[in-house]
Amino acid sequence: MAELVVALDFKDAKSALSMAESLKGTATWMKVGLELFTAEGPTVVKGLKEMGFKVFLDLKFFDIPNTVQGAIRSAARLGVDMVNIHALGGERMAKAAMAGCAEGVEPGEEPPLVLAVTMLTSMAAGDLPVDGAPEPSEMALDLAVKAKQYGLNGVVCSGLEAERIKAACGSDFIALTPGIRPADSAGDDQRRVVTPAQAVRNGSGFLVVGRPITGASSPAEAARAILAEMDSA
Numbered sequence: 001m002a003e004l005v006v007a008l009d010f011k012d013a014k015s016a017l018s019m020a021e022s023l024k025g026t027a028t029w030m031k032v033g034l035e036l037f038t039a040e041g042p043t044v045v046k047g048l049k050e051m052g053f054k055v056f057l058d059l060k061f062f063d064i065p066n067t068v069q070g071a072i073r074s075a076a077r078l079g080v081d082m083v084n085i086h087a088l089g090g091e092r093m094a095k096a097a098m099a100g101c102a103e104g105v106e107p108g109e110e111p112p113l114v115l116a117v118t119m120l121t122s123m124a125a126g127d128l129p130v131d132g133a134p135e136p137s138e139m140a141l142d143l144a145v146k147a148k149q150y151g152l153n154g155v156v157c158s159g160l161e162a163e164r165i166k167a168a169c170g171s172d173f174i175a176l177t178p179g180i181r182p183a184d185s186a187g188d189d190q191r192r193v194v195t196p197a198q199a200v201r202n203g204s205g206f207l208v209v210g211r212p213i214t215g216a217s218s219p220a221e222a223a224r225a226i227l228a229e230m231d232s233a
């Protein structure tokens with residue numbers, strides 16, 4: 001059963017927590033990203049955990065292995081349920097992330113899932129500033145296969161790539177997909193988008209949705225409509 005993750009891209013904790021409050025009983029997962037975490041830090045994560053949400057800390061770590069190990073250790077200590085790094089950081093960085101994850105939890109405690117970002121869903125062919133770069137979908141697949149080999153729990157990818165990634169990496173390997181747009185909504189800055197139903201049919205285990213929910217006149221209604229579409233896929 002695929003899960004809905006609501007992206008709380010807000011400038012302060014007050015707005016984010018009030019949006020989360022309005023989604024209580026509808027969504028289970030909230031995502032804290034760069035804007036909100038840079039403004040409010042761990043306090044907002046603790047607030048969401050106290051409200052009973054599962055938290056995906058989406059800071060897309062990409063640094064030398066020692067620094068990423070420490071950052072993931074801190075995230076695990078903070079009690080987040082999911083965290084991510086960039087697959088482009090390679091094997092040593094990925095393995096350091098998994099080591100940090102194990103160090104950050106007490107014995108018997110469930111560690112957070114560690115996912116690797118393959119290619120941002122806002123990037124289309126030609127956006128990668130590298131001459132002769134492969135197509136984003138091909139690159140996402142190659143990076144996912146490597147992330148699996150490095151021992152990560154899954155990847156962040158477009159719903160367009162989820163099916164091939166699941167076929168190559170196995171059904172237990174998580175595909176989390178942002179870039180979700182209900183058929184009648186704006187694409188915003190996203191490029192490699194799919195509808196909620198397409199994402200589920202393609203094997204996505206977690207659908208990350210921000211503006212189509214947080215920008216709706218009734219966020220709870222928008223979330224319920226997306227969940228209904230996911231259920232009927």
Ligand code: C5P
Nearest residue numbers: 007033119120121178179208209210211
């Ligand atoms: O508002 P929207 O639905 O486009 O939000 C998507 C969220 O997913 C944003 O918080 C963005 O940072 C995040 N994300 C993404 N593409 C990735 C990884 C994360 O859009 N590859």
